[in-house]
Amino acid sequence: MTHVIKRQIERTGMTQQRIAQLALTTKSNVSMIMHGQRNISSDTYKALATNSNDGVFVTDVLNEFSEGFSTPTHSDRVYYDHPGLIKDQLIVEMYEAIESLKNCNFTKRSExxxxxxKENVLETMSECKDVLFQGQMFLNKTCEHIQQNPRDVAKAHEQKLKMERRI
Structure with a gap:
């Protein structure tokens, strides 16, 4: 939680006192949490998540509280399921998959x-699945964002492939 509080202070200029008010605790308690001298209680997490109207901070607090099982905020510029943010994540995943593919050796038979x-091959496969997942998310969210039916996009793609095959 230390980095979430520090990021909030750096990002917004919020004071420890203001964070303490949101968390329904004292400034000294926030300071001790920030310095790793005190663990944060579930009540404090709940107070931070419910009393703040800053979506980035709330999302980061929830991600921290759930130990990574909720979606973290990757960008202050766009909301977490915006196609622009998903595009950035897709690019990151593609680079990771490319690096993994470069380091993967397929010259031997599996036995x-x-x-x-084998673990390296499995890691490469996992990176490629991440690319597929983020790519599908990008397609879905972009269609939603521009109010386009995904089926129409698929039909247009099929027509393009048919024309390329004819040429």
Whole structure:
């Protein structure tokens, strides 16, 4: 939680006193949390999430409270499911997949691969699945954003492929 509070202070200029008011606690308690001298209670998490009207801060608090099971805020410029943010995440995932593919060795048959080599292949497969997932999210959210039916996009793609095959 330390980094979430520090990020909020840096991002908005909010004081420890203001954060303490949101958390329904004291400034000294917030200071001790920030310095890792005190653990944050679930009541304090709840107060921060319900008393703040800053979506970025609330999302970060919820992500921290859920130990990463909710979506963190990646950008202050766009909301978390905006196509622009998903595009940025897709690019990151693509670079990770490219690096993983560069480091993956497919020259051996699977029965002759070591445990590490098999794990490397599995990691590469996982990175590629992340690209597919983010790509599908990008398509879905972009269609939603521009009010386009995903089926029409798929039909247009199929027509393009048919024309390319004819040429």
């Amino acid at each position: 002759f691969m070591s445990k590490d080599e």
